[in-house]
Amino acid sequence: MNAFSYVRPRTLSDGLRLLRSGASALAGGTDLLGLMKDGLARPELLVDLTGIEGLRGWSRAKGKGLRIGALTPLVELEEAEELHRAMPILRESLRDAATLQLRTMGTVGGNLLQRNRCWYFRDQATACWLKGGTKCFAVEGENRLHAILGAHECVAVAPSDLVPALIAYDAEIALASSRGRRTMKLADLYVAPHGRERREHVLRPGELITEVRVSESALARKGAFQKAMERKAWSFALVSVAAAARIERGVARDVRLVLGGVAPIPWRVVAAERGLEGSGFDEAACAEAADRALQGAAPLRDNGYKLPLARELVRRTLRSLVV
Amino acid sequence: MPPTIDRRGAALRGPSAVDVALEVNGERVVVHVPPRRTLLDALREQLGLTGTKKVCDEGTCGACTVLVDGRPVYSCLTLAIACENRRVETIEGLAKDGELHPVQRAFVDTDAFQCGFCTPGQVMSIVALLRTVPQPTEDDVKRAVAGNLCRCGAYPNIVAAGVSAGRRKRT
Amino acid sequence: MTRILKSIEEFEGEVSESLVIVDGHDLPPARHDGGSPEIGRSRRRIDATQRVTGRARYTQDLYLAGMLHARILRSPHARARVRRIDTKRAEALPGVRGVLHRFNTPKTPFRGDDVIFREEVRFVGEEVCAVAADDEDTAREALALIEVDYERLPHVVDLEEALGDVAPQLESDGNVSESGSHKRGDTKRALKEADVAVDVTYRTSTQLHNALETHGAVALYDGEMLTVWESTQHVFGVRTGLKNALKLPYSRIRVICDYMGGGFGAKNGVGKYTIVASLFAMRFGKAVRCVLTRDEENLAAGNRSATLQQLRLGAKGGRITAIEHTSWSNSGQGKWIANPTGPTNTLYEVANVNTRSYKVVTNAGSLSAFRAPGYVEGAFALESAIDELAEAAGVDPLTLRRRHAGAGKDPITGNRYSDKHLLECYRIGAKEIGWDRRRAGGTRGSAPHRRRGIGMASQIWGGGGGPPAYATVHVDPDGSVVLTAGTQDIGTGTRTVLAQICADELGVELDDVRVQIGDSAGPFGPMSAGSMTLASVGPAVRLAAHDAREQLLGAAAGVLETPKAELRLEAGAIVSKGARTPLGEVLGKVDNNTVIGKGIRFPNADDLAQKTFSAQFAEVEVDVRTGEIFVERIVAALDVGRIVNPLTAASQVEGGVIQGIGFALSEERIVDRALGRVMSGNLEGYKVPTVKDVPTIVVKFVDRPDRRANNLGAKGLGEPPIIPTAAAIANAVANATGARVRHSPLTRARVLEALALAGIRD
Ligand SMILES: Cc1cc2nc3c(=O)[nH]c(=O)nc-3n(C[C@H](O)[C@H](O)[C@H](O)COP(=O)(O)OP(=O)(O)OC[C@H]3O[C@@H](n4cnc5c(N)ncnc54)[C@H](O)[C@@H]3O)c2cc1C
Ligand code: SF4
Numbered sequence A: 001m002n003a004f005s006y007v008r009p010r011t012l013s014d015g016l017r018l019l020r021s022g023a024s025a026l027a028g029g030t031d032l033l034g035l036m037k038d039g040l041a042r043p044e045l046l047v048d049l050t051g052i053e054g055l056r057g058w059s060r061a062k063g064k065g066l067r068i069g070a071l072t073p074l075v076e077l078e079e080a081e082e083l084h085r086a087m088p089i090l091r092e093s094l095r096d097a098a099t100l101q102l103r104t105m106g107t108v109g110g111n112l113l114q115r116n117r118c119w120y121f122r123d124q125a126t127a128c129w130l131k132g133g134t135k136c137f138a139v140e141g142e143n144r145l146h147a148i149l150g151a152h153e154c155v156a157v158a159p160s161d162l163v164p165a166l167i168a169y170d171a172e173i174a175l176a177s178s179r180g181r182r183t184m185k186l187a188d189l190y191v192a193p194h195g196r197e198r199r200e201h202v203l204r205p206g207e208l209i210t211e212v213r214v215s216e217s218a219l220a221r222k223g224a225f226q227k228a229m230e231r232k233a234w235s236f237a238l239v240s241v242a243a244a245a246r247i248e249r250g251v252a253r254d255v256r257l258v259l260g261g262v263a264p265i266p267w268r269v270v271a272a273e274r275g276l277e278g279s280g281f282d283e284a285a286c287a288e289a290a291d292r293a294l295q296g297a298a299p300l301r302d303n304g305y306k307l308p309l310a311r312e313l314v315r316r317t318l319r320s321l322v323v
Numbered sequence B: 001m002p003p004t005i006d007r008r009g010a011a012l013r014g015p016s017a018v019d020v021a022l023e024v025n026g027e028r029v030v031v032h033v034p035p036r037r038t039l040l041d042a043l044r045e046q047l048g049l050t051g052t053k054k055v056c057d058e059g060t061c062g063a064c065t066v067l068v069d070g071r072p073v074y075s076c077l078t079l080a081i082a083c084e085n086r087r088v089e090t091i092e093g094l095a096k097d098g099e100l101h102p103v104q105r106a107f108v109d110t111d112a113f114q115c116g117f118c119t120p121g122q123v124m125s126i127v128a129l130l131r132t133v134p135q136p137t138e139d140d141v142k143r144a145v146a147g148n149l150c151r152c153g154a155y156p157n158i159v160a161a162g163v164s165a166g167r168r169k170r171t
Numbered sequence C: 001m002t003r004i005l006k007s008i009e010e011f012e013g014e015v016s017e018s019l020v021i022v023d024g025h026d027l028p029p030a031r032h033d034g035g036s037p038e039i040g041r042s043r044r045r046i047d048a049t050q051r052v053t054g055r056a057r058y059t060q061d062l063y064l065a066g067m068l069h070a071r072i073l074r075s076p077h078a079r080a081r082v083r084r085i086d087t088k089r090a091e092a093l094p095g096v097r098g099v100l101h102r103f104n105t106p107k108t109p110f111r112g113d114d115v116i117f118r119e120e121v122r123f124v125g126e127e128v129c130a131v132a133a134d135d136e137d138t139a140r141e142a143l144a145l146i147e148v149d150y151e152r153l154p155h156v157v158d159l160e161e162a163l164g165d166v167a168p169q170l171e172s173d174g175n176v177s178e179s180g181s182h183k184r185g186d187t188k189r190a191l192k193e194a195d196v197a198v199d200v201t202y203r204t205s206t207q208l209h210n211a212l213e214t215h216g217a218v219a220l221y222d223g224e225m226l227t228v229w230e231s232t233q234h235v236f237g238v239r240t241g242l243k244n245a246l247k248l249p250y251s252r253i254r255v256i257c258d259y260m261g262g263g264f265g266a267k268n269g270v271g272k273y274t275i276v277a278s279l280f281a282m283r284f285g286k287a288v289r290c291v292l293t294r295d296e297e298n299l300a301a302g303n304r305s306a307t308l309q310q311l312r313l314g315a316k317g318g319r320i321t322a323i324e325h326t327s328w329s330n331s332g333q334g335k336w337i338a339n340p341t342g343p344t345n346t347l348y349e350v351a352n353v354n355t356r357s358y359k360v361v362t363n364a365g366s367l368s369a370f371r372a373p374g375y376v377e378g379a380f381a382l383e384s385a386i387d388e389l390a391e392a393a394g395v396d397p398l399t400l401r402r403r404h405a406g407a408g409k410d411p412i413t414g415n416r417y418s419d420k421h422l423l424e425c426y427r428i429g430a431k432e433i434g435w436d437r438r439r440a441g442g443t444r445g446s447a448p449h450r451r452r453g454i455g456m457a458s459q460i461w462g463g464g465g466g467p468p469a470y471a472t473v474h475v476d477p478d479g480s481v482v483l484t485a486g487t488q489d490i491g492t493g494t495r496t497v498l499a500q501i502c503a504d505e506l507g508v509e510l511d512d513v514r515v516q517i518g519d520s521a522g523p524f525g526p527m528s529a530g531s532m533t534l535a536s537v538g539p540a541v542r543l544a545a546h547d548a549r550e551q552l553l554g555a556a557a558g559v560l561e562t563p564k565a566e567l568r569l570e571a572g573a574i575v576s577k578g579a580r581t582p583l584g585e586v587l588g589k590v591d592n593n594t595v596i597g598k599g600i601r602f603p604n605a606d607d608l609a610q611k612t613f614s615a616q617f618a619e620v621e622v623d624v625r626t627g628e629i630f631v632e633r634i635v636a637a638l639d640v641g642r643i644v645n646p647l648t649a650a651s652q653v654e655g656g657v658i659q660g661i662g663f664a665l666s667e668e669r670i671v672d673r674a675l676g677r678v679m680s681g682n683l684e685g686y687k688v689p690t691v692k693d694v695p696t697i698v699v700k701f702v703d704r705p706d707r708r709a710n711n712l713g714a715k716g717l718g719e720p721p722i723i724p725t726a727a728a729i730a731n732a733v734a735n736a737t738g739a740r741v742r743h744s745p746l747t748r749a750r751v752l753e754a755l756a757l758a759g760i761r762d
């Protein structure tokens, strides 16, 4: 780790002001410190957000939906019973994410902004395209964990388990910077690295995520989450699937289907969602949606297995919404 | 060197070493460390508490598990300075007056280790569990130690130790 | 009378003959009537409190006053010539004390090379330069300031690429060399005459040890003595390595390993980091610490070779008539390979066998012994192939094995086994798993698209141990006992079982025995590897305790003025005609005298083969749509002679099985071929089992003393439990699904591919 200064502001405005260039926000540190140890991030100043009032915890006011502070530890989302009743997919998606210690340290905001786990990216000695080099080493190298969909110059995959679940509920994020505030759909935070855009999200420098919001109407959806791993715990997703829909008298409305671990961004498949709209998630509809979800897939040398795996996981996750 | 004061009052500290006050195993201590020093290194190198082990130094093994404010965390991914005025508990603080903690006793009785290198981390994870779930099931214990690798493969006995420590506490 | 005897020993599949100095006589086999106060009893580890309180000091935990920190610069290239090294900027960094590299380091012979920094570096991670600094951070920063001019050379890292024509040839005689063969009978003819035959190719990936404590040493030189603390499985091996490298006499080197955090075969001798720490220590007269990081551990601290194995098996009339087995192992830059054809050569009584194994050098890290090296890889292939043959022949796979597992003689040497209960292992294991529930084609699983199956595999391994090994037992005037032996406790419970043996034979309480091991200042003993510790050191301890007891009884006879024949020593008291006098009280009369008992390991019989045997049975479910394997139950039934401590023995078996599960399902070193770099060099990419990957494990011991093996009747237990696990699982997966995966680990990709190939979807 490089040497840096440290500050722990008490208020959001102090925090925003301190986040000048060369500074990084520190939440749980589970991703950032790892990057710093590998020399992949070298901030001069760490602004520890954990002392800021009001960014931690969640609330659900009647009719106003759910608001989750960006500094809320993941373990709180997983353990809170009331939250579990309001939005069971949170616990489902977090149960197999990382480990209890990492979920205790890691925060919602940090999880949304964690960087990819491509082993070339994480290897300090490899100057790959995403790090400003000329070449993606994974495309022709060891790519069993990489993308089968939606990739451009970089074939790393979106690693988070929580994000697909949140996107399936049309979550929005609230952002703040010293220049003002804005909100955006969580889904819009992510970009597949391409061209001059050599990063995974569009957060502006100096900007913080303050909150994640899920609308009351989205909370009426039923959701399901499944994840395939290389071992039974402590593994990023080979493939994960989050699905949600409002089910009225056996008929699906507002269907959402989002995959993790298969593309550089959380992979929402609108075509498959449309096909399911109005269906009863019967076998045939789910199987067809699974096929649609994988349309256009372009596997690399070692990740072809993700195709049948994702297809089956999509089918199962969708089916589990009704059975 | 006095801390640089940011224009509006938040104190910037470092990059050179600063005094950081911690509560470690019930005692207040001050360590003189740069902000980049992890809690793990501060415990081991500054405070001589070498019971907490460094195995991966990047959050992938669990050997460095300690409790901060009662919750299990990886001390290799925690900055010492971020624990200022927090309660840190390590393996060295468990036995009281020469009496092993019930979890330690259960580890001894069920042979829940071989080389013992993962043991301090495993024990701390289970200690944290028992505070919220006094009588855990096997699945509770597994969830608690799924973030603690044991290369010797003492897992079956670790799970047994966790369950039996819960029962023991009741009596 | 002192004399020289011949002994036959087996170490990791290699049988050798040695000469041993002996004096006096060995003891007859210990009694096995259930009356032993200690042997055969489950005992908590005597060092357990130290380990659970964090007080146990591992090498990593030593921080000595004024200690320097050494770090190693490693080659980023798979193969390159080191032309020039510029360390000016590094040496100018405040806190840097010195650097070592090939241009300034004296000859330091190391494993066949005469230097530790080679001109041509041959794998990513090979040592190029070392820095000593006042602290770790400075040393790390200094590494980044060293400029090395490399001339890159063509490389090859992959086993099968190295076998091809286009690969660069790394040795003057090519990349491939034969390392062993065995032939009996005529396999060609037998295969021609067979009713059924299978011809199959298996692959196993490279497995990394990943002991939680990385390799490391702390060296201290005081002008006379070089003292080295090292995380090692053999303090004497490290001493020998240092003697060769540094040209110091044994008397000036002391190697200590008090506690160590796992080795699994990778810590059997001296490392370059040991030599680096020692050279700096000798130069600066200070303590120097050199401990590897996890990444370094996975680049340069050894591995289990990847293998490619071809097997041809024939059966006739429901019996195996021929096995041909050819194996290639990726030795990386290692100088040897372990032999995957070992099990094929010896496990079954088959008339026609022809095997050959080849070492293949590549530009990858060297192999080192990894818990049953060769045998784990070989058993995966052989035991999978036997199931494939059984299926082709329409015979139950256990029945087929039974027909060949009863032999009483080692098929290579013709020597009789000192003892063998493999059939009994089959019986116990089959009953416990419920083998009669097994159906050809498997059964339905507990959820849709899940299939259930049962499989098994068996194992042979040495484990008889042998000389030289020594122990002494000091009894102090207060009746307390210090047992000193040439060994170390690598987590297997050595301290505890040796204390049990000592207490048992001597007639004192377990708590009265303090065990002093892990120190080359004591008497010599073997490495803690190859399942030989207990069978080598245990008998010497028993003899030493016996010797001490005889002396104590003699002394007591004098003090109590009672004939020695009327005295016994029991639970720490001298018993005479029903009266008990505590030992301390008796010896108090001769205060400051010390009784010293001495024991050695007597030779093995030169006409017997000492082997361990076992079988494992696995029950699994497989999700045929996602390729996920659920191991539900493993039953291990073992014949390893007498069990000294059932509690710690069961732990050993569970640990072996769990490492076997890792080998079977998830552990795999992944190397980028173009870069030669290990991509799964950390514990995120390299997946060792977590607690959730562990099934119910049932451990059963035959527990019969091997009276012809040694005076304890105990054999080794370290490796047997890891050998058959992967094959048992692969066989269970094949039984469940009808799809055969011939490459370990059985990842999703491989399982899904095999299922697709077999056309299985439900
Ligand atoms: C070994 C390992 C395994 C893991 N496995 C999984 C897994 O299976 N599934 C999964 O989903 N995740 C997994 N993770 C990732 C883990 O969940 C994330 O590291 C964690 O959620 C990040 O949160 P944090 O608070 O620690 O973030 P930090 O490390 O503190 O921050 C991460 C990034 O986000 C920025 N940041 C943090 N908070 C804010 C904010 N409020 N506003 C703006 N920027 C912010 C930081 O500047 C930094 O760039 C794993 C991590 C590790 C180390
Ligand atoms: S996938 Fe992306 S991060 Fe990985 S090597 Fe390619 S460009 Fe770099």
Ligand code: FES
Binding pocket: B053, B054, B055, B056, B057, B058, B059, B060, B061, B062, B063, B064, B065, B074, B075, B076, B077
């Ligand atoms: S040392 Fe902290 S998790 Fe491995």
Ligand code: FES
Binding pocket: B112, B113, B114, B115, B116, B117, B118, B119, B149, B150, B151, B152, B153, B154, C212, C261, C262, C491
């Ligand atoms: S006891 Fe050795 S790693 Fe757990």
